[in-house]
Amino acid sequence: MQALYPVALFVHVLGVGMLFAGDGVTYAVLKSLRNASTSGQVRVVCGAMRWAGPLHMVGPLMILAGGLYMVATAWGWTTAWIDVALVSFAVASYLGIGVSQKKMKALAGQAAAAPDGPIGADLAAALQDRTMWIVSGVLFVWLAAFLYLMILKPGWTVSIAAMVISTALGWMVGVRNAARTAASVTTTAGVLEG
Numbered sequence: 041m042q043a044l045y046p047v048a049l050f051v052h053v054l055g056v057g058m059l060f061a062g063d064g065v066t067y068a069v070l071k072s073l074r075n076a077s078t079s080g081q082v083r084v085v086c087g088a089m090r091w092a093g094p095l096h097m098v099g100p101l102m103i104l105a106g107g108l109y110m111v112a113t114a115w116g117w118t119t120a121w122i123d124v125a126l127v128s129f130a131v132a133s134y135l136g137i138g139v140s141q142k143k144m145k146a147l148a149g150q151a152a153a154a155p156d157g158p159i160g161a162d163l164a165a166a167l168q169d170r171t172m173w174i175v176s177g178v179l180f181v182w183l184a185a186f187l188y189l190m191i192l193k194p195g196w197t198v199s200i201a202a203m204v205i206s207t208a209l210g211w212m213v214g215v216r217n218a219a220r221t222a223a224s225v226t227t228t229a230g231v232l233e234g
């Protein structure tokens with residue numbers, strides 16, 4: 041069984057590459073949304089999320105398949121950095137699929153239904169959704185935390201501290217991005233109404 045360990049590690053790290061690529065697309069989409077000033081622009085930018093979908097689906101499955109194999113054959117289930125990674129990965133999957141993806145799909149749906157022209161109040165509200173920005177901020181910073189766990193393989197205290205610190209950092213990034221978006225979207229709406 042151990043003979044396949046390098047193959048599992050390869051599959052795992054290839055999945056990590058896909059996850060990073062998917063998050064890169066998401067990051068570019070979110071950054072571009074901040075500069076959109078018409079519903080048409082929001083539609084086009086949201087359309088780019090279709091590139092992230094397959095990467096976010098296949099990447100985590102490969103991470104999980106390779107990771108579980110390596111844990112089962114070599115590391116065991118009571119290793120601190122692995123258990124913290126497993127729990128965090130489950131939480132990240134829920135946040136990614138259950139919150140972030142849902143919010144972005146709703147945003148794309150609203151953009152698709154909106155009439156052409158400047159961004160209206162409903163679409164502006166969806167663009168300013170704080171939960172969407174905070175969750176994506178946390179998920180971005182968690183990538184670094186996962187790499188830290190995987191490469192430095194710390195004990196319980198440091199593993200948990202890494203996740204807590206990265207959550208706080210990601211939260212701050214998200215709050216800042218939400219505030220910046222609110223400022224730029226409000227300006228557009230202000231110009232509209234004025």
Ligand code: HEM
Nearest residue numbers: 056103104107108110111115125126129183186187190191
């Ligand atoms: C389900 C959660 C995960 C489990 C159970 C897991 C498990 C593992 C295991 C057992 C290794 C082999 C370590 C070694 O041979 O030295 C490994 C390596 C690695 N993992 Fe994970 N992993 C998980 C999630 C992740 C995530 C989300 C990322 C990145 C975002 C990641 C990135 C890496 C990297 C880069 C390596 C190579 C490290 C090295 O060879 O030193 N893993 N992982």
